[in-house]
Amino acid sequence: MPVASDAPPDFGRSDVEAVVVTTASLPKPNAAELADTVAARWQAGPWPAEQVALSVFIGGDGTSVLTYAQWSSRGALEESLRDHGSVSWANAPGALLGEGADSGVRTTGPLPFGIYRTVRGTAVTEENPVPVSFPVAFFTMADEASAAAWVDGLLSAEEENEGDERAYPDAIAANFHVSLDGTQVLVLSEWLSAEAASQHIADVWDPILAHFGGDAGALYRHHTTLNALEKTAD
Structure with a gap:
């Protein structure tokens, strides 16, 4: 099971080749609730062997969530994103809440960088x-x-x-x-x-x-x- 920390990510980790980023814009300022849900889902695992960390951020106005997942292998990340049933997609904020006109949730990603x-x-x-x-x-x-x-x-x-x-x-x-x-x-x-x-x-x-x-x-x-x-x- 992944270990939770209050410390923000180390963006310069030497063991990271690529990252994947998702965002969710919400109709109401309940980003903390969504952030908790995302973190709990990821913490339950299992993780791909090549994923080394996941960080969750909340927008200052409480209406957006951003996830930043660090991977040790660019190839493994790209393979994960080709599979829409992978954890990169299943644990994304939009998948957990449901996005679209009815929900009011708007998402971007997962985008690899x-x-x-x-x-x-x-x-x-x-x-x-x-x-x-x-x-x-x-x-x-x-x-x-x-x-x-x-x-x-x-x-x-x-x-x-x-x-x-x-x-x-x-x-x-x-x-x-x-x-x-x-x-x-x-x-x-x-x-x-x-x-x-x-x-x-x-x-x-x-x-x-x-x-x-x-x-x-x-x-x-x-x-x-x-x-x-x-x-x-x-």
């Missing part, structure tokens, strides 16, 4: 800072080359406007993911406070995205992380 680039802030000097706010944004792309070029261009524009030091108060890191088919970019950032994250988005990213297209998405908070027992027992 790999981390393309991570940039870190320099103002936070703690050795192991614990983020409490996670800005999340998705952007549609034409293909993998376009996605990589878009991320590189976005970060170059930020450096041109703000400098490359990235000494933003309370900023830990921004993790830029590209979907395995190249059609999506996911940006998932880590912050010590929601207030600082919101201010940074307004001051830095909203003007840049006005040129590049898209919006800065939404703020999430961590709900729980489940770690595969065989990966955590030493």
Whole structure:
């Protein structure tokens, strides 16, 4: 049985080749209830041998849930997603609640990603800072080359406007993911406070995205992380 933890995921795990992300938008602010249901379903197992962790996040307004599952094998993840009866589909938020016009639930995914680039802030000097706010944004792309070029261009524009030091108060890191088919970019950032994250988005990213297209998405908070027992027992 997976082990539950209050600690948010380690986005830079060396044993992770790919991740799969799902989101659910709800008609009422009952995201915590859904998050508990998702976590309980995953904790009951069994897990694929190649899945090492699953983290559940809740939107700041209580109307959205995001799951972030880390896999040690890209091939195993892709095989899982080809099977619509696999745990990746059966345990997704939409499958547990039912989505569609009647339920009011809207979902995306499961979508497989790999981390393309991570940039870190320099103002936070703690050795192991614990983020409490996670800005999340998705952007549609034409293909993998376009996605990589878009991320590189976005970060170059930020450096041109703000400098490359990235000494933003309370900023830990921004993790830029590209979907395995190249059609999506996911940006998932880590912050010590929601207030600082919101201010940074307004001051830095909203003007840049006005040129590049898209919006800065939404703020999430961590709900729980489940770690595969065989990966955590030493």
